[in-house]
Amino acid sequence: MENQAGDERRAQMLAAAAELIAERGFAQTRIADVAGRVGASPGLVVYYFETKDKLLTEALRHSESAFYVAAEELLHSRSTTAQRLESLVTLTFESKSQADFAGSWGLWFDLWTQAFRHAQVAADRQLLDDQWRTLIERVVRSGIEDGEIAGGVDGVDAEEFAVSWAAYLDGLSVQVALDDPRVDVARAKRLALHFAARELGLNLD
Amino acid sequence: MENQAGDERRAQMLAAAAELIAERGFAQTRIADVAGRVGASPGLVVYYFETKDKLLTEALRHSESAFYVAAEELLHSRSTTAQRLESLVTLTFESKSQADFAGSWGLWFDLWTQAFRHAQVAADRQLLDDQWRTLIERVVRSGIEDGEIAGGVDGVDAEEFAVSWAAYLDGLSVQVALDDPRVDVARAKRLALHFAARELGLNLD
């Protein structure tokens, strides 16, 4: 049984850490910053997390899951496959730009960078990415069941689509996040939907 | 007119820095490490680059351009569009895994992370990415000219394809770099070529 107040403190600190990482970046986030933001002393932060690295990597892992939770909820309020795909695209390209939302762009880059070298972060990221792809897969499967998408032997392969589309969204996200003049949010959304439409045989315009 | 020996020293240091960033990551690379690797004193590194940040960001920018140079050269030795696309895919997914090659995976993540906050890095990255997309675009255009790909009003839009495909390659690269069990090099290559085949109306199997 875990302590109530203690858990709350931990959660506060994780949230603060995630915000700070999003703002200044992983490497530029200090224990003292996190402490300051939650109105506590540096010592207390260490008391809860032992080391800076544990705090930051846990914050990183923790914050990303919020994105998938949001996605999961979003799907329950949409009924057609087209609407669902559109809301996933909007979530991907618009929610992350908002600084207030947990999964801000800055976090993704640091998450990837850390995952590349840090096994625990890598494992968590992989888990989350799998959730995300499974979610896409479910949308496709329900589309097939409803007859909106062609299934069967030479129809759409849901798993293959999920993997491809997820990768495509990531790639477009990078461009949008880095403010590439040739790929703004509108174009990214259009391209993502064009891809889905073509692969799934839908009309999404 | 720049000094000969001085330029060589600089180049050595940039290369060493890039290697080190690829190995340990941007944040974990010290001036002393770079100095050690080129057999010089820490002071000398500062003498050439003033600050650690200038050294590392310049190394990052410098090393990425090697990738595009390699791509450029590669294209001259292939004649059909299919061959060219295949070699771009191979370059993307295989060269970066090799630690000896300048553009190792680790560098990309750090490049993106830095570009997100560092205007100079962002500008350079954008320039390189544009070069990359232009290169893809050229392949498509020459394919259209040769009649391998349908051009014209309702044919392939080379610019659009370049932007899309580049993003797709990036997204797949992330998965491969992070060792995702569902996206290994072979699958990434297959998916990338499938995308190109479908968008360009080619047969690439």
Added chain:
DNA sequence: TGTCATCTTGACTCGTCGTTCAACGGCGTG
């Protein structure tokens, strides 16, 4: 050979944190 600019050294300074620790207050329990 003398002079001067450039390159090079490595010991040193100095800030900046991460982490430790002794002490304190509050609170539940015996």
Added chain:
DNA sequence: CACGCCGTTGAACGACGAGTCAAGATGACA
């Protein structure tokens, strides 16, 4: 009331590493 467990503080410690600097090596050139 006394004891002890948490949560909490914040000053202090210590490590690490960027950047400085005074001094020396090197080499070009007159």
